[in-house]
Amino acid sequence: MDNKLLKTENETFGEYIKRIRELRGYSQRRLSEITGLSNTTISRIEKGSIENSDTDTVVKLANGLDLNKEELLITAGYLDNKKENTQLESIKDYIKLGLKNLGWINSYDDINEETRKEINTTFF
Structure with a gap:
């Protein structure tokens, strides 16, 4: 950038x-x-x-x-700027990591079906 x-x-x-x-x-x-x-x-x-x-x-x-979406999500505080985050392949992975970092989920399985549909509708 x-x-x-x-x-x-x-x-x-x-x-x-x-x-x-x-x-x-x-x-x-x-x-x-x-x-x-x-x-x-x-x-x-x-x-x-x-x-x-x-x-x-x-x-x-x-x-x-x-x-860059990833960079702005980092800037906004939703993602860490740790090296392992650069290994993620899609915005969906970044959203999941952001939710985990916020303490809202422990894994993707913790996200209810309604939230998964919203993520898919909003971003994909």
Whole structure:
């Protein structure tokens, strides 16, 4: 990833999203159109009013801002930046790892059928 696209140590997640949006030349309204997120949601993320955006929102932002999904999930705190994470092959694996890191599951078998369907519908 380009160095100017990396989050700096002192930036909050919201400040980072705002900086990348501006680097891309997008208004909040344009990013809203691209991602399907509301202007209000984007504004609240950038202002830090939403501390932890859900993974779906982070993935939509990554797609809209043309950022690596894995990197943005790491930046948002859903994934570790540990070396073993780079061995994962799909976004589904990253979601499972994120859920495990959050303490919501111990294994994929812990995810109920409704959640599995939602993951498959949302990301695939």
